[in-house]
Amino acid sequence: xxxxxSCAAAAVALSGLAAAPAHAARDYVxxxxxxxxxxxxxxxxxxxxxxxxxxxxKVESLGTGGGIKLFCGGTGEGxxxxxxxxxxxxxxxxxACAAKGVKxxxxxxxxxxxxxxxxxxxxxxxxxxxxxxxxxxxxQVLKGGQFVANPNKxxxxxxxxxxxxxxxxxxxxxxxxxxxxxxxxxxxxxxRKYPTLDAIRSDNEKKFKALVDPLRNDGWVDAGENxxxxxxxxxxxxxxxxxxxxxxxxxxxxxxxxxxxxxVRPSAQTISDGSYPLSRSLYIYVxxxxxxxxxxxxxxxxxxxxxAATGRGGYLQGRGLIPLPxxxxxAQKGIVNNKTVMGRPAA
Numbered sequence: 001x002x003x004x005x006s007c008a009a010a011a012v013a014l015s016g017l018a019a020a021p022a023h024a025a026r027d028y029v030x031x032x033x034x035x036x037x038x039x040x041x042x043x044x045x046x047x048x049x050x051x052x053x054x055x056x057x058k059v060e061s062l063g064t065g066g067g068i069k070l071f072c073g074g075t076g077e078g079x080x081x082x083x084x085x086x087x088x089x090x091x092x093x094x095x096a097c098a099a100k101g102v103k104x105x106x107x108x109x110x111x112x113x114x115x116x117x118x119x120x121x122x123x124x125x126x127x128x129x130x131x132x133x134x135x136x137x138x139x140q141v142l143k144g145g146q147f148v149a150n151p152n153k154x155x156x157x158x159x160x161x162x163x164x165x166x167x168x169x170x171x172x173x174x175x176x177x178x179x180x181x182x183x184x185x186x187x188x189x190x191x192r193k194y195p196t197l198d199a200i201r202s203d204n205e206k207k208f209k210a211l212v213d214p215l216r217n218d219g220w221v222d223a224g225e226n227x228x229x230x231x232x233x234x235x236x237x238x239x240x241x242x243x244x245x246x247x248x249x250x251x252x253x254x255x256x257x258x259x260x261x262x263x264v265r266p267s268a269q270t271i272s273d274g275s276y277p278l279s280r281s282l283y284i285y286v287x288x289x290x291x292x293x294x295x296x297x298x299x300x301x302x303x304x305x306x307x308a309a310t311g312r313g314g315y316l317q318g319r320g321l322i323p324l325p326x327x328x329x330x331a332q333k334g335i336v337n338n339k340t341v342m343g344r345p346a347a
Contacts, residue, residue, distance in 0.1 A: 033067020064177025086177030134190030247320025
């Protein structure tokens, strides 16, 4: 009889464990992803912990692609509650999430950022056009009606009037949302200035991307997810160029300067009004199922979308975030309050 009671008690205990939330053992919020969003998420996590007395959320810089991949890996405590992203989630990523049981996702826009093309403060001034960035950095380029391995060795090979420095650009790796956005906003947009390539894109976007998107191995250097390291490299490597988010330029204007693109220099104003061509939106993606389960998650989301954090004059603006217009900012609060899930992306 005792043996039967013992077995029954064990069964009850096991059934209780099975019914518990999959990640109940984790008593803190976990966010992973974009190196651009990282400083904003970290600052918000610090303020959240001070205000609430709860554990500070764990924030990791893995790049947008790496963060979303980990986020979409499953629903248990071994996977993040939040994916930080410097580009919208792709349809393929959304589907990968769904395949692993991550089906209700909140998409929250936190603000704007610009991708800057920067140099050492004492270096030459660069006035790029989008087509210059394509001709300088794509692995193969259109020359004389033919696609050839990129023959340009210096920037003045690309166009007269650009400095004669060797093409040596330090930028983020393929897992980075900054890399994805730079390829779309600079390389692809520059390629589309050529009617032949624009026609290919209209007819077959996959073929267009295959021709245009790969970056050259002899002029582009994957410098990892640490954008501060790229800033340091520019000051030690005269003539080199770096690609990273606006906030890193704003924090280091005593050391580096931003190049103009299509005649517009990066600034808070030109990024927010969209006149700077390499402007983009920043996001966080959240598992709805984890709200109310992961301690502090809902409160952290409310802090992230508060006027004090991401509103005009908020503490993240002081870190380089470009705030959303008031109407858009209020809409993000509504997404958190109503737990409104996103639809499947179109692309």
